[in-house]
Amino acid sequence: MGLQVQLSSNSPVRLAAEFNCASGELVALVGASGSGKTTLLRSIAGLHRSADLAGFIKLGDQLWMDSAQGVFLAPQERRVGLVFQQYALFPHLNAINNIAACADSMPANSQKDSQNLAKEWLDRLGMADLAERLPHQLSGGQQQRVALARALVRIQGGQGSDDAGTRGVLLLDEPFSAVDAPMRQVLYRELAQLRQSLNVPIVLVTHDLHEARRLADRIVIIDAGESLQSGPPAHVIRSPRNARVAALVGIHNHFHAQFNSSGSTQALLYWGELRLRVQDKGKIQSGTQVTWVLAGEAVQVLQANDTPDPSTNRLICTLREMLPLGEISLCRLAVHGTPDTIQLNLPTAQLTAMGLNTGHEITLAVPLDAAHIMPLRI
Numbered sequence: 001m002g003l004q005v006q007l008s009s010n011s012p013v014r015l016a017a018e019f020n021c022a023s024g025e026l027v028a029l030v031g032a033s034g035s036g037k038t039t040l041l042r043s044i045a046g047l048h049r050s051a052d053l054a055g056f057i058k059l060g061d062q063l064w065m066d067s068a069q070g071v072f073l074a075p076q077e078r079r080v081g082l083v084f085q086q087y088a089l090f091p092h093l094n095a096i097n098n099i100a101a102c103a104d105s106m107p108a109n110s111q112k113d114s115q116n117l118a119k120e121w122l123d124r125l126g127m128a129d130l131a132e133r134l135p136h137q138l139s140g141g142q143q144q145r146v147a148l149a150r151a152l153v154r155i156q157g158g159q160g161s162d163d164a165g166t167r168g169v170l171l172l173d174e175p176f177s178a179v180d181a182p183m184r185q186v187l188y189r190e191l192a193q194l195r196q197s198l199n200v201p202i203v204l205v206t207h208d209l210h211e212a213r214r215l216a217d218r219i220v221i222i223d224a225g226e227s228l229q230s231g232p233p234a235h236v237i238r239s240p241r242n243a244r245v246a247a248l249v250g251i252h253n254h255f256h257a258q259f260n261s262s263g264s265t266q267a268l269l270y271w272g273e274l275r276l277r278v279q280d281k282g283k284i285q286s287g288t289q290v291t292w293v294l295a296g297e298a299v300q301v302l303q304a305n306d307t308p309d310p311s312t313n314r315l316i317c318t319l320r321e322m323l324p325l326g327e328i329s330l331c332r333l334a335v336h337g338t339p340d341t342i343q344l345n346l347p348t349a350q351l352t353a354m355g356l357n358t359g360h361e362i363t364l365a366v367p368l369d370a371a372h373i374m375p376l377r378i
Contacts, residue, residue, distance in 0.1 A: 001060035003169050003201040005044060009053045009225075013039045017227040018055075019220045021169075021201035027230075028204045028216035031248065036225030037205040041171050044203065045082050046075035059169060059201075078169075081151025085174040087143045089135040095146045096122060096131040102150040121149035125190070141183040144175060145190075155200055172204045176211065188214060209249060213237070221245050238295050239372050246293045246374075252343045253294040259373060261286035269371065272338030276313045278371045291374050296344050298370035302363040303354060313366040317342065319358050324348050333362060 002025070006018040017040055021027040029037045042048035044057055046064065049072065057065040064073045089098050096118045103114035122128050125145045135143055155168025176184045192215070195202070206212050212219045213233040220230040228248070229241040240246040246254050258270040259278075267280035269292060284290060302308060317333035320341065329348045334341050342364075356362065 003044070003203070004056070004058040005040075007040065007043055007053065007055040007057070009050050011052060012050060013048075014225040015040065015043070015053070016225055017220075017222065019227055019230055021203055021218075023199050023201055024195070025217045026195065026202040026204060026215055028206055028212035028219045028233075029222050030206060030209060030212045030219050031222035032207060035222045037207075037222050038173055039225070040222065041082075041173055041203065041205050044169065045080045045171060046073060046078050079155050080169050080171060081153075081155040082171045083144075083147050083151050083173065083175045085177055087135070087147045087178070089143060089146060089150075091135055094132050094134055095127065095138065095142075098135070098146055099150045099153055103153045117153050118149070121153055122146075125149050139183075140179040141187060144179060144187060148175075148194075152198075156198070168200045170198070170200055170202045172202065174205055174207070176206075177208075191215065209237075221248055223248060240293060240374070242374055243291050243293075251293045251295075253296060255292055255294075255338075255340050256376070257290055257292055259284050259286065259288050259290045266368065269373070272335075272340070274315075274335075274337045276366070276371065277311060277368055278373060279368050284373060284375065289376055291376055293372050293374070294342065294366070295370050295372065296342075298367055299342075299344060300365040301346060301350060301354075302365050306365075308365040309367070311368060313368070315342075315364040315366055317362045317364060319356060319360050319362055322351065322356075322358055333364070 002020055002022040004020050007015045009015040013036055015036060017036070019027060029040060031037050039048055043053065054067040055065075056063065056067070059079070063069070063071045064078050065071060090101065093101060096115070099118035099121060100114040103117045119128070119131065122131055125148065127142065127145050127149070130138065130142060135146070138146065151170060155170055176187055179187065204212070204215060216233060218230055219233050219236055221228045221236065223244060229236055229245050236245070237249045237251070240249060240251060243254055255271060259267060260270060261267045261280050265280055267278055267286070269276040269278050300308065302314070308314075316336040318336070319331060320334050321332040323330040327348055328345045329351055331344050331346050332341050333344065
C-alpha cells in the first residue's frame with residue numbers, strides 16, 4: 001500500500017507536482033526555501049486547500065482527494081502523522097499527555113487506551129523517564145521525539161493494533177533543522193532504526209541535500225512548486241535531467257559543448273579546443289549543442305607517478321583559487337584550451353603533500369562516465 005500524489009494549482013501557491021511513495025519507503029522532497037515543499041506536504045495532510053487545487057491524493061485504495069470526483073477528506077479523516085519543524089507541542093501538557101491528546105482524537109480510543117498508547121511510544125523511543133516533563137523542560141532532541149511519538153500514535157496506534165502500519169502516512173517537515181549537529185546525527189540514526197519496524201510511506205521535506213542523501217530511498221527535486229526529477233539520490237545527483245536540476249543539487253560544473261557521435265558506445269565532446277571522450281547512450285543526435293555537467297567526486301588529481309586508464313580524459317588546469325576548509329579545500333581551476341573553470345572539493349592533505357598552491361599546474365583524470373550530457377533545453 002503506497003501513497004500517490006498528483007497536484008496542480010496556480011494560486012495562492014503554484015503546484016505542478018507528482019510522486020509516489022511505497023509503504024516502508026522514505027521519499028525526500030528537496031528544494032530551496034519557498035519552493036513549495038511544505039505546501040505540498042500540507043496538501044497531503046489536508047491542511048492546504050485552494051479553489052483551483054486539482055489532481056488526486058490516494059493511499060492504497062482510499063481516495064483522500066480527487067478533484068474530478070469532488071472528493072476532499074478533512075484532515076481528521078486522513079491517517080496522517082505530521083511532525084512540524086518547531087515541534088508544535090502543547091506547552092501546558094507534559095510529554096505523555098501531548099501524545100495521549102493525539103491518541104484521543106482517534107475515534108476507537110478511550111482515555112485509558114490513549115494513555116497506554118502514549119506510554120508505549122515513550123518506552124519505544126527511550127523517553128519513559130521523561131513522561132511528566134513539560135515541553136520547556138525538554139531538550140530540542142527530546143521534544144522532537146515526543147513530536148514523533150505523537151505522529152506515530154496517530155498513524156499506527158500500538159504494536160498490537162490490528163491495522164498497525166497499513167493506513168497511515170508519516171510526514172516530516174524539516175524535522176531536524178531546529179536541533180544542533182550532534183543531536184541531528186542521533187535523530188538520523190533513530191529514524192533509520194524506527195523505519196525497520198514501520199511499514200508506512202514516509203515523506204520528508206528538507207532543503208538539505210546531504211540529509212536527503214543519507215535518509216531517503218528516493219528524492220524529488222521541487223522548484224517553484226514543480227517536481228522536476230525524481231529517483232534514487234545518487235542517480236539524480238549524478239544524472240540531473242537539466243541544468244536547473246543540476247544547479248539545485250549543487251553541481252557547479254556545467255558547460256556548453258558540441259556532441260559528436262562516432263556511432264559506437266563512445267562520442268566526443270567538442271569543448272573549446274579540447275575533445276573529450278564520453279559515453280554515447282544513443283539519446284542525443286550527433287552535432288547537437290549540449291549542456292554537460294561534471295561529477296566532481298569522479299575526478300582524480302594525477303601525480304607524477306600515476307598511470308590512469310588510457311581511455312581516461314586528461315585535463316591540464318591552472319589552480320586559480322584554493323580555500324582550505326579543514327580536511328577539504330575548495331578549489332577553482334582554469335581548464336587549458338577552454339574559457340571555463342572547474343570547481344572541485346579536494347583533500348587538503350593531498351594538495352599539501354603535492355606542494356600545490358595558486359598558480360600551479362594540475363592534471364586531472366576524468367573518466368568517460370563522469371560527464372553527464374543534456375540537451376540545452378528540456
